[in-house]
Amino acid sequence: MGASETVEVTGHLMDSGILSRILDDIRDYGGDYSIDTFDVGHEAHDPSSARITVRADDDPSLQRLLMRLQTRGVNQLDPGEAMTAPADLAGVLPDGFYSTTNLETRVRVDGSWYDVENPEMDCGLVLLEAADGGRRVRTVPMSDVEAGMRIVVGASGIQVSVPSPESVGDAFAPAPGEGAYEKPQAVLVRQVADGMRQARDAGKRLLWVAGPGVVHAGAVPAFVALVRAGFVDSLFAGNALATHDIEFSLYGTSLGLDLGLAQGVEHGHEHHVRALNTIRRSGSIAKAVEDGVVTSGIMHALVTEKKRFVLVGSVRDDGPLPDVYTDVIEGQRAMRAEVADVGYCLMMATQLHSVATGNILPATVPLVCVDINPSTVTKVADRGSNQGRGIVTDVGLFLEQLALELVPDYQRS
Amino acid sequence: MGASETVEVTGHLMDSGILSRILDDIRDYGGDYSIDTFDVGHEAHDPSSARITVRADDDPSLQRLLMRLQTRGVNQLDPGEAMTAPADLAGVLPDGFYSTTNLETRVRVDGSWYDVENPEMDCGLVLLEAADGGRRVRTVPMSDVEAGMRIVVGASGIQVSVPSPESVGDAFAPAPGEGAYEKPQAVLVRQVADGMRQARDAGKRLLWVAGPGVVHAGAVPAFVALVRAGFVDSLFAGNALATHDIEFSLYGTSLGLDLGLAQGVEHGHEHHVRALNTIRRSGSIAKAVEDGVVTSGIMHALVTEKKRFVLVGSVRDDGPLPDVYTDVIEGQRAMRAEVADVGYCLMMATQLHSVATGNILPATVPLVCVDINPSTVTKVADRGSNQGRGIVTDVGLFLEQLALELVPDYQRS
Amino acid sequence: MGASETVEVTGHLMDSGILSRILDDIRDYGGDYSIDTFDVGHEAHDPSSARITVRADDDPSLQRLLMRLQTRGVNQLDPGEAMTAPADLAGVLPDGFYSTTNLETRVRVDGSWYDVENPEMDCGLVLLEAADGGRRVRTVPMSDVEAGMRIVVGASGIQVSVPSPESVGDAFAPAPGEGAYEKPQAVLVRQVADGMRQARDAGKRLLWVAGPGVVHAGAVPAFVALVRAGFVDSLFAGNALATHDIEFSLYGTSLGLDLGLAQGVEHGHEHHVRALNTIRRSGSIAKAVEDGVVTSGIMHALVTEKKRFVLVGSVRDDGPLPDVYTDVIEGQRAMRAEVADVGYCLMMATQLHSVATGNILPATVPLVCVDINPSTVTKVADRGSNQGRGIVTDVGLFLEQLALELVPDYQRS
């Protein structure tokens, strides 16, 4: 094999199975390796570190492998300098572009290291130089590439940090002394509540992502109470959540009672289209609230409490509501604009919007995914680092318990 | 077609889709039919009734079809007299035996009607005559047939009643005036609580069926509180529930925290086998409680509150506990002996024991099946009549809410 | 109750449970009813018909109830004349608009009946009058309403037909003489193959809807064979299917081997973003095929066989491919333009696009939904009429068998 490079990786390599994934990657990319050193620490909780020489048939193969390994937090021992190439076409990254992770990343240019401002998965890195010579490095999604942008290519000069369990996962660690008779579900609710309080106390914002199941499961009162008590700063959702919430408010449709064996209640249900038409007539959800058309529910609470929401459409939408971004790329941009100071993210009963949000959230933001469907929880929460926690449970009862935990005067209905 | 008979059926035929199933049955058995009269009532809530002439190629085919239809509550217009044949072999029903439903059934012998004492699915009917000429009709499972028993054959002289929604389903009807902002999960919990209170007030017993998921979901404190407050009269379970509960009590194993993406924690876990061995040494669960070996948990509560339980084994059991029926037929007999005065049945997180219990419960007993797995709920609760209610939710949070509803001083942990 | 109207409904009312849903609707809308006549026919297979007087508190309530009932195929005995109102705002239907079903519908204006040209769910009806006085009635989705359009309001003058099992469901009926040893899965595959051949022979087009699971399950060769043999006229999909297919072609990524316990392989996988970038550089999938960049796979086959595809984006998309409609409303319009002559629709392993397609397909088009997830099959195939067939199975093995059935020289790999 003609090309080789020595890389290193540090962290709780075995706890997270990360080393085994690294070796799999090398094999998948047709490379080979030898492990030069491996130090697992001596005492429990010591991090481990490895130094590995990876080999590939030629340098382009090696570069691609190195870029791949960086998605696992594996960095070159001698990082070198980042190389860039200009984008020749709008919306297209130059060949050999560095494909990002959502991990903390820094880039070395002319001997100096620059932190990537907004880590996000599956983007390019653009090097911005101000007139005064000040440099910044940002992620840029493919669709936002402008011709002429200086884009990082290859794996040189890049360093990625896998978050330590201490920094992120603490919110999810089992509390010491949890005795035999503790109730796990209650423990989980309390851990989530603690994480939310900590994030809020640290001046961070709380981001929610929710699907229509929140309405169907009867969690509107609990969610409204959390909004009013200041535990919801932003909501990401689709047309369905907002429409079902508003339909519920306008018509009192007892959709919620049709839980259980999820029935296809949404379509062919004329209340649904009338609710949509009513808000379209108002012009926006906020206007419908202002005009007294919508007087209750989740969207009403967000509007009256002046909280932000980003609704992004999908191909199955009726209507949609006037607030919905029908262009999904514009919707993603609106979502990106909201994640800046997020310190905790809760994902409730939606796979589509949860995955979309997970893609743009930095790995340093703890996230909790609650869904009754194990496969959604697996897809969303299993993110290759310990930043996520999945809870397979009923979103209705979970939110009820969370409101009881966080909102002092919340009354069980 | 050479043989025909006129049958009739009464009830909420369309609400339950029963008529469509009847017509399907006739087709499936190669028969034909014409509908002589059909009366759907005039006002809402009137029951409907139909009179149908069914035809088959010959009389044996017709008899089999008629017996099939009786499982739907379809009776012959002219019921005639029941015929019997002696069982010629122990454990075997005579050819042409009448195969039972769990619906209310009566049998006509010598011009008199006799109620079947213990309706149960998939049994034969035995006619018992006392020395003084007194007659009784009981169901008899195949394995309990004794040579010489007089067993009902054919469909003549049998009448089956489908329960009306009024008699059974009321426990599950949406309460009038449930407004738009009611929480469905809370509504469901309250309906179940009401049904349990009504059954208890009516002097009926409350039967529970539970799987090990109850322990894993952290519901032991809630369940114990329900036992102590008198809301558990009998428990049907397997070796796993009892062993996990006792293991939890003995070792404080934090099994419960491993919820979510259900891992195969049970096997290879030596706490499990040690717990089993400990109770085997004691001789019985009750003795282990008496000796102070087991001092907490569900089984401890049942023993100290003098409640009954029937544990029936399965092929995957370790141990098992000394109280477990290792012979499943003997286990079924023990279960049958417990269902006599049951007025409400709750099935939690177990498919095997729930189906087994559903088979021996009369259709007049309301049952609620709670499971996070929709397919279990479907299999157990979809029983062809409106006696069952399925709730797809988290059993841990459900029991927590139910204890809050039913037990005045129950504290959230 | 102050307002009443007599309605009638004809069809296989009991087979489909339709009558029970009608009565539920009346109750849900706070109305009341009495059944004037009910005729179930005499012989098997006769359709049944009912005449029902429905009552509501006032006329507006009655109108809403009547519109609701028409979604079930319940028509007014005296249909009257359709009323229209002008749309006062673009994108908004006038108050009291008639909300459509996807059933065959006709509208009476000035004593003449007009067939609705393109039945679709959850739309309005627009009355178009040509300069020469020629009239047409079309469905119009809310977002395509233009100010001044004449929109049908209220339920008068509208007649809806529920498809008979004969017209639609035949494709799915068990063939007579299917003996005991028939293989159900093989039977189902053969029925689908027959339905596809019949539709093609009748000059109809075959529409497919597919998710990325088709690629993961290893069904690319089978799908390509079906395209080449003329059994795929149009494909509806999202960015993911096309990207995974192209990634597979470009990099030979053995994504497909990661089946089973579906892992979140898509994200963080740099092959994925490189494939997207490559096609964005080409400008379109067709150009990438033309330029020899993409030389195999599903998209390659569609392009070279000159078949059409509509790719509509979602909020979770990377890239996306240049062919993807990023505006979902424009994407829906492109889909609507494709459904005109569709005679059979196959939906494979995608809930989002299947539901979206189901919404715009007339009820007269048979559809088959294949997914390993029962809840997707339920949501898509349970459409309130007998037009849909759900098959819970492995899409990879299903397509393999279907190709063996339909493509004479298809070789097992």
Add this chain to the structure above:
Amino acid sequence: MGASETVEVTGHLMDSGILSRILDDIRDYGGDYSIDTFDVGHEAHDPSSARITVRADDDPSLQRLLMRLQTRGVNQLDPGEAMTAPADLAGVLPDGFYSTTNLETRVRVDGSWYDVENPEMDCGLVLLEAADGGRRVRTVPMSDVEAGMRIVVGASGIQVSVPSPESVGDAFAPAPGEGAYEKPQAVLVRQVADGMRQARDAGKRLLWVAGPGVVHAGAVPAFVALVRAGFVDSLFAGNALATHDIEFSLYGTSLGLDLGLAQGVEHGHEHHVRALNTIRRSGSIAKAVEDGVVTSGIMHALVTEKKRFVLVGSVRDDGPLPDVYTDVIEGQRAMRAEVADVGYCLMMATQLHSVATGNILPATVPLVCVDINPSTVTKVADRGSNQGRGIVTDVGLFLEQLALELVPDYQRS
């Protein structure tokens, strides 16, 4: 911490995540550790090994921890000598008994090592001494313990070997050169077929475990073909599989067509009870075959081909068939008697019997679990070593493809 011991473990520690589980165990048992040496090998595929000093509060705690660790293949550096204690009660192991894994295990007595003859999970180890002084060590399930047996206690003198991927997992390794367009499902079927052929060629027996889903999915012809071609040596199942198969043979019930959204077809279905009664009258399945009562199907093929089967009952059984072990402990004994020379095990569509079989199979037997339900596959195939392979797919189509692969003249129906 007062007590310590140095242990070592060798194998593909990181690939299988085994080291992380070991450290978790130590923490769970309240112990502490330091890693003395850790060698991951140098080249790819080198096994790694670790030497760890574990500490606990006192010696009993340490012994329990060491026993726990041995279930992971972690052995004491200085194994010492095994200690034994007599069983004082039948059916009860002495305190401190060594709880077994299903890994290859050897025991040192008086300086000599003895292989455990029949590795099985969750048992004790009994030391047998012949009159001539010959020693053997066997596993003994708790229920088979006899008073006076010499049972191994503590962790001394025991060595456990985790199977290497080479020895077991090869059957499941992706073949080299599997190109981009390979079909994963076909690849998996072929791998299973190869594993079966290899086991047969090596003189080993092929064990199947099957649930009634095999019949419902229409796989009877494929299964019969596999029996006739010599690819089924033993079958483990419950009452349901055999009864549905026989019902299918006797009545041609098209149960199989009711696949898809699994309906509770079994109960209330009088064919089912009549089939049971018919075989009970015959006295056994073999007698029913001999008498010409049963002339086709899986059980017929097993009987006529003189293959063995073990049917073990469950609490939900009707009947049961006369061949069914109604005592589950006796059923387990019958199963144990069949696993001796098994070289490959296929588990189809049953969780209960698959888990039961997995418990008694040595870790050296490759097993494949096929089920459409991911949670069953996870529970059965995720066994902590690489002996199992789970395939989430349709068992009907899987067996069809497997028969096409293995049986030369198998015809597609």
